Every structure is written in structure tokens, then in C-alpha cells.
Amino acid sequence: MSKKAKVLIVDDDALNRIVLEKTLSDEHEVFLVKSGDEALTFIKTTQVDLIILDIVMPGMNGYEVLVKLKEDSATQMIPVIFISANSSHDDESKGLELGAMDYITKPFCSSIVRVRVRNQLLIKQKNDLLEMLASIDGLTEIPNRRNLDENLSREWRKSKRNNTPLSVLLMDIDHFKRYNDTYGHRAGDDCLKAVAQALAAQCERGSDFIARYGGEEFAAVLPGVDKAEATGFANKLRNAVNALNIAHKASLNAEHVTISIGVASTENASIETEQALLEEADLGLYAAKEGGRNQVVAR
Ligand SMILES: Nc1nc2c(ncn2[C@@H]2O[C@H](COP(=O)(O)OP(=O)(O)OP(=O)(O)O)[C@@H](O)[C@H]2O)c(=O)[nH]1
DSSP states (O other): OOOOOEEEEEOSOHHHHHHHHHHHTTTSEEEEESSHHHHHHHHHHSOOSEEEEESSOSSSOHHHHHHHHHHSTTTTTSOEEEEESOOSHHHHHHHHHTTOSEEEESSOOHHHHHHHHHHHHHHHHHHHHHHHHHHBOTTTOSBOHHHHHHHHHHHHHHHHHHTOOEEEEEEEETTHHHHHHHHOHHHHHHHHHHHHHHHHHTOOSTTOEEEEEETTEEEEEEETOOHHHHHHHHHHHHHHHHHHOOBOTTOSSOSBOOEEEEEEETTSTTOOSHHHHHHHHHHHHHHHHHTTSSOEEEO
16 A cells, blocks of 8 residues: 655644645645644654645745745745635735645635645656656666765755765776676676665665766765775775675686775865865775775775
8 A cells, every 4th residue: 555645734724724634634644733834844854745835824924935945955846735715816826826736715625625635646746756767877776976966965065064074985897898898788787786786785874875976987975974984884885896796707806896996085175075075086996996906095
């Protein structure tokens, strides 16, 4: 059975809240709050799939709440349905122009509310799926470069704001051209998949993030991790690939598939941008290749 969607109802009128809850709680998990402020606080800790928002409320009105939701990248994708006694075309068009997905006027018909909510949740589900597909690498099924860039930007800002360390790893399969040339491109694809899955399986902390960086390269973003710890983790990843023991008879440095890894950390004071962090990790990777491969070089 699929999980119930979470619907937040924001209305200062107790009776409306009760009727809406009764209308929707058979199909969805429903949460009730009385004001815009309460709604904004609530969604900081609970991820909701849809918000039903009254317009005229004491304190912040529904329009103001919607503007705040749209300003925040964490909440801007949550669909909002306005529900209001304001039934003029001007009110409705203002609500829709601000980004609401639908507008229901009070007094409302429960069966119509139910269907409109269901429709918006269906659209949200499809959008979530598209978003997920656009951020996963089709071959290896781990996050792709676009996802990595977004994650790194977010973690870079967080690291600057909170003054916490951030480390990045760049990894590359050694002599992979020779692997393809020896075993064929299809086997090369299988090797990439196995390496990607082995790397992803090492991420025990929820904040560690591993992505396919492109071709036979992978990258990791490690928030709150300093250079020494990142180097330890990089060696754990390197060992995990060694442990796969995928035969590579054409390799010039081992009899099985190996990876080289460059590590860079914000502890290095000369690194002033997220791009510089990646470039520094790339220099480490280059040094690891030069040093004989199947090794980690931290910068
Ligand atoms: N099978 C397969 N091969 C890929 C894919 N993406 C990139 N490659 C191959 O990866 C190889 C990378 O080769 P190079 O950049 O020369 O590096 P390398 O042979 O790994 O040598 P070093 O990095 O110096 O150890 C190329 O032959 C690419 O064709 C892919 O999705 N599937």
C-alpha cells in the first residue's frame, strides 16, 4: 500500500479546520494549524506534500504566507491550494498569479475539495518522480553531476555560515580505457555500476554524498568532515573497490580494478570557492595517478 500524502491545513476558523480534516483524513495524513506563522514553523520540521491555505487570517495573510513559501528553495515546490470566502475574480487571479495551484471558494463542496486535492497530489507525485529521474545517473543509479553541483553549493554555503569543515573527494578508475579495450564497453558499463554501488554502500552518515562526476569519475561531498577524516574515508572507499576484486588483466598497477582519489578540504585557507575545492581535489587525483595509482592524495 502506498504511503499517505501529508496535507497541511492552515485556517484560523476552527469549524473550517474540522470540516476539511473530516473531508480529507480518510485518504491523507492531515495536519491542522491556525495561522501563517504556525504553518511556516510546522513545515520546517515536517515535509508536507500539499498546503490548503486560507487567505484572510489574523497576522500574516495567506498571500504573504505563499510569498514566503516561494522565497525558500526548501518549500517553493510544495503545491498550495487557496481556500477563501473571497470569491472575486481579482482575488482568485491574484492567488493563482502568486503561484497557488488552485483556488477554492467558501462555502466549499467537500467532494470537489477531495477531487481537487487528489489532482494536485497526483501532479506533485509526477513532478517528484521527474525531479528524481533528472538527478540520478541512468547507468550507475547513483546521483548525477547536476545533483552533485546542487549538493556542493548547498553544503558550501552551510559550511561558510556555520564555520564547519567541508571535504570533497574526486575519484577515477585506474586504466579504465584499457579495461574497455580488453573486456568491451558493455563489461566496462558493468564495472562502472559495480564500483558506483560499492562506493555508495560505504556512506553510513546521511550527510555523505557520492555521485557520478562523469565518465569513469566519481565525487564525494563530506559535510562536517576535516581533511584527516576525509582521507580515512577515501581509503575506505579505495579498499571497498579493491575488495570487489574485479579482474583487470590490462591494468598497469594491479591485477584487479582500482581507483585513485584526490582529497581537498576547506581547512586549506587558500580555497575560497566551491570550484576551487573541486580543483584542489582534482590536483590530488592527478598526484595520486602520478604516484602510481590505487592511492589517496590529500591537499
Ligand atoms: N564502458 C564505459 N566506458 C566509459 C564510460 N564513460 C567513460 N568511459 C571510458 O573511460 C575511459 C577513460 O579513459 P582515460 O581518461 O584515458 O583514463 P584511464 O584509461 O582510466 O587512465 P587513468 O585515468 O590515467 O588511470 C575512456 O576510454 C572512456 O571511453 C561509460 O559510461 N561506459
